[in-house]
Amino acid sequence: DPAPRQAAAADGAKVLTVAVAQSVDSLSPFLASRLLSTSVHRLMYEYLTNYDPKDSRAIPGLATKWESSPDKLTWAYTIRSNSKWSDGQQATAEDAAWTFNKMMTDEGAATANGSFVSNFEKVTAPSPTELVVRLKKPQATMTALDVPIVPKHVWEKVRDFSKFNNDKSFPVVGNGPFVLTGYKADSYVRLKANKSFWRGSPKFDELVFRYYKDQDAAVAALRKGEVSFVAGSPSLTPAQASALKNADDIKVNDAPGRRFYALATNPGARARNGQKFGDGDPSLLDERVRHALFMAVDRETIIDKVFQGHAVQGEGYIPPRFSPYFWKPSAGQELAYDPAKAAQLLDQAGYRTNSAGKRLGKDGKPISYRVLCHATDPNDKAVGQYLQEWWSKLGIGVTLDCLDNVSDPWLAGTYDLAFDGWSVNPDPDFVLSIHTCAALPATPKDVGATDNFICDKRYDELYARQLAEYDPVKRAAIVKQAESRLYDLGYMNVMAYPNAVEAYRTDQIKSIQTMPSAAGNIYGQDGYWSWWSAVPADSGGSSDSSSSTGVVIGGIVAAVVLVGAGVFFVMRRRAGADDRE
Amino acid sequence: MSLLDVRNLEVTYADGSAAVRGVDVSLEAGGKLGIAGESGCGKSTLALALLRLLPAGTRVGGEILLDGEDVLAMKWGRVRAVRWAGASIVFQGAMHSLNAVHRVGDQIAEPILLHRKATAAGARTRAGELLEQVGLPAAHARAYPHELSGGQRQRVMIAMALACDPRLIIADEPTTALDVMIQAQILRLIAGLVTEQDLALVMISHDLSVLADTCDRLAVMYAGRIVEEGPARQVFDDSRHPYGKALSGAFPRIGDPASRFAPRGLPGDPPDPAAVPTGCAFHPRCPVALESCSVDDQRLREAGAGRRAACVHVPEAAASPSAVPEPEASPHPGPGAGTDGAGIPVPGPAPSSDATGALGKPASAPPPLLSAEGLHVSFPGRHGGDTARAVDGVDLDLRAGEIVALVGESGCGKTTLARSLLGLLPPTAGRVTFDGRPLDYSSGALRTYRKRVQLVLQDPSGSLNPRHTVYDAVAEGLRIHRYGGDERAAVAEALSRAGLRPAERFFQRYPHELSGGQRQRVVIAGALVLEPKLLVADEPVASLDASVRGEILALLLRLRDELDLSALVVTHDLGLAWNIADRVAVMYLGRIVETGSVEQVLSAPRHPYTQALLSVLPDAPGEPVVLAGEPPDPSRISAGCRFHARCPVLASGEAERAGVADACLTRDPEILGGGGEEQAACHYAATSSTSNPSELIR
Amino acid sequence: MSSVQQAVVPAPAAAAPRRTAKGWAYLRYGAGKVGGAVISLLAVLVTGFFLFRLIPGDPVKTMTGGRPVSAGQLAAYRREFGLDLPMWQQFTDYCGKALTGDLGTSYQFRAPVLDKIAEALPNTLLLTGTAFVLYTALGIVLGTRAAWRHDRLGDRLSTGLALTLYSVPSFWLGLLLIIVFSVGVGPIPGLFPTGGMESGGEEGFAYVLDVAHHLVLPVITLVAVEYGQTLLVTRSALLDEMASDYLTTARAKGLRDDLVRRRHAVPNALLPTVTLIFVNLGRTVAGVILVETVFSWPGLGGLFYQALSVPDLPLVQGLFFVFATAVIVMNTLADLVYPLLDPRVGR
Amino acid sequence: MTTTTPPGPRALAWRRRGHSAARFWKQYRTRRAGVLGLAVLVLFGLIALTAPLTVGSDVQSVTEAPGQPLESPSGQFPLGTDRFGRGLLGLLIWGARVSLLVGLLAAVLSVSIGAVIGITAGHFRGRYATVMMRVTDWFLVMPTLVLAIALATVMSRSLGTIILAIGVTTWPTTARLVRAQTLAVESRPYIERAKALGGGHWHIMSRHVLPNVMPLVLAQTTLVISSAILAEATLAFLGLGDPTVISWGGLLQDAREAGAVSSGDWWYLVPPGIAIAVVALAFTLCGRAVEAVLNPRLGVAR
Numbered sequence A: 001d002p003a004p005r006q007a008a009a010a011d012g013a014k015v016l017t018v019a020v021a022q023s024v025d026s027l028s029p030f031l032a033s034r035l036l037s038t039s040v041h042r043l044m045y046e047y048l049t050n051y052d053p054k055d056s057r058a059i060p061g062l063a064t065k066w067e068s069s070p071d072k073l074t075w076a077y078t079i080r081s082n083s084k085w086s087d088g089q090q091a092t093a094e095d096a097a098w099t100f101n102k103m104m105t106d107e108g109a110a111t112a113n114g115s116f117v118s119n120f121e122k123v124t125a126p127s128p129t130e131l132v133v134r135l136k137k138p139q140a141t142m143t144a145l146d147v148p149i150v151p152k153h154v155w156e157k158v159r160d161f162s163k164f165n166n167d168k169s170f171p172v173v174g175n176g177p178f179v180l181t182g183y184k185a186d187s188y189v190r191l192k193a194n195k196s197f198w199r200g201s202p203k204f205d206e207l208v209f210r211y212y213k214d215q216d217a218a219v220a221a222l223r224k225g226e227v228s229f230v231a232g233s234p235s236l237t238p239a240q241a242s243a244l245k246n247a248d249d250i251k252v253n254d255a256p257g258r259r260f261y262a263l264a265t266n267p268g269a270r271a272r273n274g275q276k277f278g279d280g281d282p283s284l285l286d287e288r289v290r291h292a293l294f295m296a297v298d299r300e301t302i303i304d305k306v307f308q309g310h311a312v313q314g315e316g317y318i319p320p321r322f323s324p325y326f327w328k329p330s331a332g333q334e335l336a337y338d339p340a341k342a343a344q345l346l347d348q349a350g351y352r353t354n355s356a357g358k359r360l361g362k363d364g365k366p367i368s369y370r371v372l373c374h375a376t377d378p379n380d381k382a383v384g385q386y387l388q389e390w391w392s393k394l395g396i397g398v399t400l401d402c403l404d405n406v407s408d409p410w411l412a413g414t415y416d417l418a419f420d421g422w423s424v425n426p427d428p429d430f431v432l433s434i435h436t437c438a439a440l441p442a443t444p445k446d447v448g449a450t451d452n453f454i455c456d457k458r459y460d461e462l463y464a465r466q467l468a469e470y471d472p473v474k475r476a477a478i479v480k481q482a483e484s485r486l487y488d489l490g491y492m493n494v495m496a497y498p499n500a501v502e503a504y505r506t507d508q509i510k511s512i513q514t515m516p517s518a519a520g521n522i523y524g525q526d527g528y529w530s531w532w533s534a535v536p537a538d539s540g541g542s543s544d545s546s547s548s549t550g551v552v553i554g555g556i557v558a559a560v561v562l563v564g565a566g567v568f569f570v571m572r573r574r575a576g577a578d579d580r581e
Numbered sequence B: 001m002s003l004l005d006v007r008n009l010e011v012t013y014a015d016g017s018a019a020v021r022g023v024d025v026s027l028e029a030g031g032k033l034g035i036a037g038e039s040g041c042g043k044s045t046l047a048l049a050l051l052r053l054l055p056a057g058t059r060v061g062g063e064i065l066l067d068g069e070d071v072l073a074m075k076w077g078r079v080r081a082v083r084w085a086g087a088s089i090v091f092q093g094a095m096h097s098l099n100a101v102h103r104v105g106d107q108i109a110e111p112i113l114l115h116r117k118a119t120a121a122g123a124r125t126r127a128g129e130l131l132e133q134v135g136l137p138a139a140h141a142r143a144y145p146h147e148l149s150g151g152q153r154q155r156v157m158i159a160m161a162l163a164c165d166p167r168l169i170i171a172d173e174p175t176t177a178l179d180v181m182i183q184a185q186i187l188r189l190i191a192g193l194v195t196e197q198d199l200a201l202v203m204i205s206h207d208l209s210v211l212a213d214t215c216d217r218l219a220v221m222y223a224g225r226i227v228e229e230g231p232a233r234q235v236f237d238d239s240r241h242p243y244g245k246a247l248s249g250a251f252p253r254i255g256d257p258a259s260r261f262a263p264r265g266l267p268g269d270p271p272d273p274a275a276v277p278t279g280c281a282f283h284p285r286c287p288v289a290l291e292s293c294s295v296d297d298q299r300l301r302e303a304g305a306g307r308r309a310a311c312v313h314v315p316e317a318a319a320s321p322s323a324v325p326e327p328e329a330s331p332h333p334g335p336g337a338g339t340d341g342a343g344i345p346v347p348g349p350a351p352s353s354d355a356t357g358a359l360g361k362p363a364s365a366p367p368p369l370l371s372a373e374g375l376h377v378s379f380p381g382r383h384g385g386d387t388a389r390a391v392d393g394v395d396l397d398l399r400a401g402e403i404v405a406l407v408g409e410s411g412c413g414k415t416t417l418a419r420s421l422l423g424l425l426p427p428t429a430g431r432v433t434f435d436g437r438p439l440d441y442s443s444g445a446l447r448t449y450r451k452r453v454q455l456v457l458q459d460p461s462g463s464l465n466p467r468h469t470v471y472d473a474v475a476e477g478l479r480i481h482r483y484g485g486d487e488r489a490a491v492a493e494a495l496s497r498a499g500l501r502p503a504e505r506f507f508q509r510y511p512h513e514l515s516g517g518q519r520q521r522v523v524i525a526g527a528l529v530l531e532p533k534l535l536v537a538d539e540p541v542a543s544l545d546a547s548v549r550g551e552i553l554a555l556l557l558r559l560r561d562e563l564d565l566s567a568l569v570v571t572h573d574l575g576l577a578w579n580i581a582d583r584v585a586v587m588y589l590g591r592i593v594e595t596g597s598v599e600q601v602l603s604a605p606r607h608p609y610t611q612a613l614l615s616v617l618p619d620a621p622g623e624p625v626v627l628a629g630e631p632p633d634p635s636r637i638s639a640g641c642r643f644h645a646r647c648p649v650l651a652s653g654e655a656e657r658a659g660v661a662d663a664c665l666t667r668d669p670e671i672l673g674g675g676g677e678e679q680a681a682c683h684y685a686a687t688s689s690t691s692n693p694s695e696l697i698r
Numbered sequence C: 001m002s003s004v005q006q007a008v009v010p011a012p013a014a015a016a017p018r019r020t021a022k023g024w025a026y027l028r029y030g031a032g033k034v035g036g037a038v039i040s041l042l043a044v045l046v047t048g049f050f051l052f053r054l055i056p057g058d059p060v061k062t063m064t065g066g067r068p069v070s071a072g073q074l075a076a077y078r079r080e081f082g083l084d085l086p087m088w089q090q091f092t093d094y095c096g097k098a099l100t101g102d103l104g105t106s107y108q109f110r111a112p113v114l115d116k117i118a119e120a121l122p123n124t125l126l127l128t129g130t131a132f133v134l135y136t137a138l139g140i141v142l143g144t145r146a147a148w149r150h151d152r153l154g155d156r157l158s159t160g161l162a163l164t165l166y167s168v169p170s171f172w173l174g175l176l177l178i179i180v181f182s183v184g185v186g187p188i189p190g191l192f193p194t195g196g197m198e199s200g201g202e203e204g205f206a207y208v209l210d211v212a213h214h215l216v217l218p219v220i221t222l223v224a225v226e227y228g229q230t231l232l233v234t235r236s237a238l239l240d241e242m243a244s245d246y247l248t249t250a251r252a253k254g255l256r257d258d259l260v261r262r263r264h265a266v267p268n269a270l271l272p273t274v275t276l277i278f279v280n281l282g283r284t285v286a287g288v289i290l291v292e293t294v295f296s297w298p299g300l301g302g303l304f305y306q307a308l309s310v311p312d313l314p315l316v317q318g319l320f321f322v323f324a325t326a327v328i329v330m331n332t333l334a335d336l337v338y339p340l341l342d343p344r345v346g347r
Numbered sequence D: 001m002t003t004t005t006p007p008g009p010r011a012l013a014w015r016r017r018g019h020s021a022a023r024f025w026k027q028y029r030t031r032r033a034g035v036l037g038l039a040v041l042v043l044f045g046l047i048a049l050t051a052p053l054t055v056g057s058d059v060q061s062v063t064e065a066p067g068q069p070l071e072s073p074s075g076q077f078p079l080g081t082d083r084f085g086r087g088l089l090g091l092l093i094w095g096a097r098v099s100l101l102v103g104l105l106a107a108v109l110s111v112s113i114g115a116v117i118g119i120t121a122g123h124f125r126g127r128y129a130t131v132m133m134r135v136t137d138w139f140l141v142m143p144t145l146v147l148a149i150a151l152a153t154v155m156s157r158s159l160g161t162i163i164l165a166i167g168v169t170t171w172p173t174t175a176r177l178v179r180a181q182t183l184a185v186e187s188r189p190y191i192e193r194a195k196a197l198g199g200g201h202w203h204i205m206s207r208h209v210l211p212n213v214m215p216l217v218l219a220q221t222t223l224v225i226s227s228a229i230l231a232e233a234t235l236a237f238l239g240l241g242d243p244t245v246i247s248w249g250g251l252l253q254d255a256r257e258a259g260a261v262s263s264g265d266w267w268y269l270v271p272p273g274i275a276i277a278v279v280a281l282a283f284t285l286c287g288r289a290v291e292a293v294l295n296p297r298l299g300v301a302r
């Protein structure tokens, strides 16, 4: 990449290159659901609200303030008047209203973010600075509407939202901190700083997301200075982290993550209409069995060996990073690692071992669980092997079913246990919602929003209460009760909260905002803080020069090889000419 | 100074086989030297050595003086200059010696461009001229080798050899693998060119008779050495070396009662160049070998005027013209021979008068054992071409205890007929009857039939599965037919019948460990073991050396006598028919055009085609009648008499005069009896059954 | 030549090679081959469809899994992708559309499959094309040399190296190359980019240079693992030819050794190699998945791998079709070219 | 030879087989590359067979892993440790079992399919052959890797799947070769002779065609094993293998997933790759030697 850098150096532009492993699914905010794409949309378009990088509180975005009516059903947002689209037009409430209305009326436009508006009754823009949303039911998440607001005057022209990918003409009109100027599938996404961004222009002139299918290649690129930042997917491996820690000019950011990593149990898949399906092992319906299984999982070893310290032992459902909602089991409640007690529990539940040490099910056959794992996730496979050995000591067999695409058995309920994990948003509503009975599919043929078919009356009650509670503190208390209930059910066993392990070059990036600012991650924040805040290092390009030497040396090597081969040929020909016969 | 003077040439291949062991020959400018000898005796090696074309790693000793300059001492650059410009070669297999991906014109022009510094256009013109010189249209320069027939390709090779006006042409078996008629064409062409352009010629062949016809002098090679040398005719007619005698004796002289039912051969195998016998290399096979022969090596010495031979029986002083004692009438194993013990009993002279007498009376003859009635076999044309009517209406009878020879040019349908007689090819029309019953083509019936009728194929090496031992090969038939008796004994007996004695010694051998003659015996044993009544032998000796074939033919005769076997012998060689057959059928383009007793057909042929075939035999009396053109194509059979396009009688106007020319062009002649067994399918012959046919064509 | 032809009975005029007939024969032959190819393509189309239907599960569920979707939306998806129709109708639709060049819409990218393929195809062709030219040339040249001087040290070394590289897993070699030449080991600096096809944003000559720079390592990887086969085939083809009589003829004519080789031996020996060469090109396109994965090359291979893990059926089918087409087209080309090179075949 | 009690045909046949084996070995021995390949194979074979004795199945256990994750080579761990802290040397040895087994079984499957189809299609002309060759052609144009990936994706992850995927996608080459050889054999005069002796289809296929095709099949098997081992590694590397089974390709994938490439943990990455390459090379060398000995037309050209 020396050539570009030199070109960049010529006009003095500072470029921040980020290595990503995901390819863009779509650049249309109405279709995109992958992390990379939504991150890019964060940079291209303002959302109504944003999250405070310190504590993830809702703070103004396109909206400067908001309030709800006493009946909790009407929300009024004030739209800022200092945000302009990159083509010079003013961004107004009309744009926001149009965006929401489109999603409410056009199925294609609802593809990615339809859930945000499903409870909306009506959205209007009485004036350019006023946006009014009328709800069907109270909804506590109205300051967490992660929906990119698009310019109406541009998007009006789109015919079919389910097909339009927003990647044909550049630059793409937006009002975020960056403007999309170029995209090539599976190669790069290129953005230019929006100098007139209302919060202030980013410090880098350009931001490039470069695609590396292979994480090792991305890390190597970082070492060489080809890229300034590597996020890893989902994070760097322990080996990579420790290797990079020792490298010059590289900082490894090992921050508490926003994900939980859990072992989900199939509670007997069913639909809202009561129809059962799937073939989860019946023994798992016994809470004691579920508890016993989890008690035989040595979470410490998992943290030590699998994550090699780059994770925190799992407790409650929501990671400690989201402190208001973080909950952990009390001493009496906790299912601590205790294989002996686990065996006892199983015995109590009536699952005894036979002479060969195999535990028998109610049908008299040895129990063996199918554990669904993601073939692309090394942690699943590693933990799976530990599970195999730990549970075999209980007399329970395990087959690891590692698939590229786990959704089919998952949605069909044809598994016993599965590795599960979600990224949690500052507002926990979504991750809580996926365990409600309402999230079950309507019929076995449908798809529900449910994670693993959990349906529990008490949990549902708690969920409903927190959603209607607009007071943050009270709401947090209810959320914690819900987490406690979930823990006791034993269907979702959180094993760890993996850290976000990422790295960047300090000779290219002087400083960058993490989120939470104290100890937080950089890639995939809820907001544009990292890239917007990143400050270029003055030295600029020690790495650049090295890679241009690369080209020079490479060129010389190539030339020498070619000339050498040519000479060799000529010589050989000469030599051949006077040989025998 | 001679043009070519080879002195004490020794060639040893990288693997240690001494292929040429001290050869001296010389050739004057314009002279014609023939080199004859069995397969593997080193003829081609000698030819290649002359231009230093032997593979790398071959050791060559001695001197090869070409125009006084030693080829072996030349620098490579000089060798390259001499090649083709000084001496050129016509190689044995023209189909392989031409590069398949270049046009023949370019291949002819290549040496011209290289040696004569001609322009491309000039070379092209010259290539055209050369093609015309060898009797091909100049337009053929644009053809690729595969578009030409074998004969045409051989002509191209000759044209190529002439390209740089060399003074010496070496022709290595230029006619092997060619049809009789084409062979005659090529030989005439070479002879004519050499005389016309005053070239020196070294011609190599395994066929003494061919060389005797073409060359002035003849050298006979054995095991890498020249054992006899002298004026061609003399060496052929009256050899001074037992090997030369055997070799020339192996060529039957048609009409000579001595060779009737008395094929002559030479026992034993050609020597292995990696282990040449001590002493005289020929002594293990020599009928007149002395004790000392296994010790004393023999060198060429004078044996009469301008003749040399390497044999103890030729006295040092080269006195008497016929010093070599005649071996007894029958060949017998020499003292050291019989490594395989393959002794050949003498075939008793056939009861010729009796047999011919019986044959002369068809009415009283027993019903035929096998007969074909109006047999037609056609093949769908390749690449959507016309149907090939390979067998086009054949009637043929074969009686018990009778040997019938089926002769004809290549491609006339002999093999097809043989295969359909065995039910290997279903006939398109007509039928085959065996023992009076028509052939049933159901698989069970065929199996029974094939127990009684056996096939022996042309190529003994190909007919044996290289992965089966001799025992397996012979027992195969027994196993297929679930032979109940003692398999081992049956196999042993069949092998000894076929002259492989003691049989046990051969059981575990693989085909590649046997000589060609032995392989053919194994094949015959495999056929005999089922005790068949009839043997169909398709070119049983075509791929065998002249010296060996006599043995196989003798074996066939003996079996006929011992087992009362009938045989249909398919061959392109009229001499072979003379050697062993009672009756002969001449086939042309899918039809029998003449049939009758051997004596009658071969000494007084009535069909012009038979006459032509006989006339081109190397030592046939009179002027040969060489039919021009290619072997006929069964997918284009002309109307009228199928032979009319090539018929000399029609061409000379004789038919016109006899008033049958119209019929020749329009009417397919029936096969007509000319009295007795003799029948010919010819309008002309029908009009003149009394006149002497061989005089007609002049 | 009068004397020779004198006694010869006139022959029917020797049929000169018939050119027009040959032309027709070639056309017929070519039409046959093309027809066969078309049948194969149709077969591929059919198999592609049914093979990937074997992947269990409901594509719409897969597509929307983990996202809350209304029943109406689900039905809309089913309609959109034609999944509500009975299988046979889906199949006929698919075939009909495919014949008009429409391979459907990718589930994950929401773009016409053809567009996605068109985006990636040039990149794959650039990579495989470059590698193909290099390894074919290298294989032929080295193979010829090895055969001509066979069983000498040079031959042994060159054949041995080819065999060794041929046995090395390409992805592993690629990884090692990245470690050594991209990351840099010891004194070797990282000379080449670790992956991708371009740095993004360059234009003109700088862009060409940039792409070339990115091309080096993947091409080396492909060449290293692929040239061996060409070398070995060329070598044995030439060895087969080396005993041929026509080479002796050529030598006898006084040709220099290198002329004998170049003009006579190589053209004949290359004939069997031609088919291999074409077939290789087709296979390289399909086999490039690994190298593209290792070097993050934005080509068809990477796309295929992504598509399979979803699984994005239309894209998978489309790519499968493209890969097979590449092979079929190349095989057919080989069939068509062969008779033009070898005068003996197909006429 | 004196004929006292002549040995029966069966004994003779055995002796003959012994002879031909000896002859084969004598010729094989002259090919240095082939002998080298064979030596390597014997070595690896022994290593794989004795693995339960030398390293024991405990090397696979993650809970009992003796070391720390990703230790570099040391006295205790000559090839370092993997990401669970298991000794890599032990894993490499244990992995040989799976890699060799998969290679072998896949090759046998592939070659058997190929041989059966090749022989029958070569022997029975007509419609059967046309259909069979169409099918073969069709499989031949299928991009092998793509098809194998597709199959492995469609089926569940297991060794069986891998074997099947490799076997089902690689047979057409063998079928083609065998058919060509069958056609060549069938055009030989001895087939005609066998027919003339009354032999039927079965006789000709089993007594004549099969023995003549066997050398080719044998050589082909050896060569296919080599590519099957590579294919197994490839599929495992693409994550299509069974993650709980240790194989060389699986180790490579583990190494890559652990980030060994960029963190410079060469001991995790290099040995399995070399092992694959060496075994594949050894099989190739053996295959070529076998081919050259049994089919002398190849390579012996002067």
Ligand SMILES: Nc1ncnc2c1ncn2[C@@H]1O[C@H](COP(=O)(O)OP(=O)(O)OP(=O)(O)O)[C@@H](O)[C@H]1O
Residues within 6 Å of the ligand: B013, B014, B015, B017, B018, B019, B037, B038, B039, B040, B041, B042, B043, B044, B045, B046, B055, B206, B272, B273, D302
């Ligand atoms: N390149 C070679 N290496 C080793 N031995 C060879 C080679 N070429 C020929 N020979 C052997 O040398 C001997 C003489 O061979 P040559 O080809 O000269 O015989 P020939 O008389 O021409 O036989 P034919 O009539 O079959 O053509 C044969 O035994 C043959 O096996």
Ligand SMILES: Nc1ncnc2c1ncn2[C@@H]1O[C@H](COP(=O)(O)OP(=O)(O)OP(=O)(O)O)[C@@H](O)[C@H]1O
Residues within 6 Å of the ligand: B379, B380, B388, B389, B390, B408, B409, B410, B411, B412, B413, B414, B415, B416, B417, B572, B633, B634
């Ligand atoms: N299987 C076949 N398919 C098509 N044509 C064939 C087939 N077999 C033979 N022919 C043709 O039939 C004709 C007669 O062939 P056949 O082999 O019977 O001749 P032949 O007299 O035995 O010749 P030769 O002396 O060369 O062996 C030839 O023109 C040949 O091309």
Ligand SMILES: [Mg+2]
Residues within 6 Å of the ligand: B043, B044, B045, B092, B172, B173
């Ligand atoms: Mg010869």
Ligand SMILES: [Mg+2]
Residues within 6 Å of the ligand: B414, B415, B416, B539
């Ligand atoms: Mg014939």
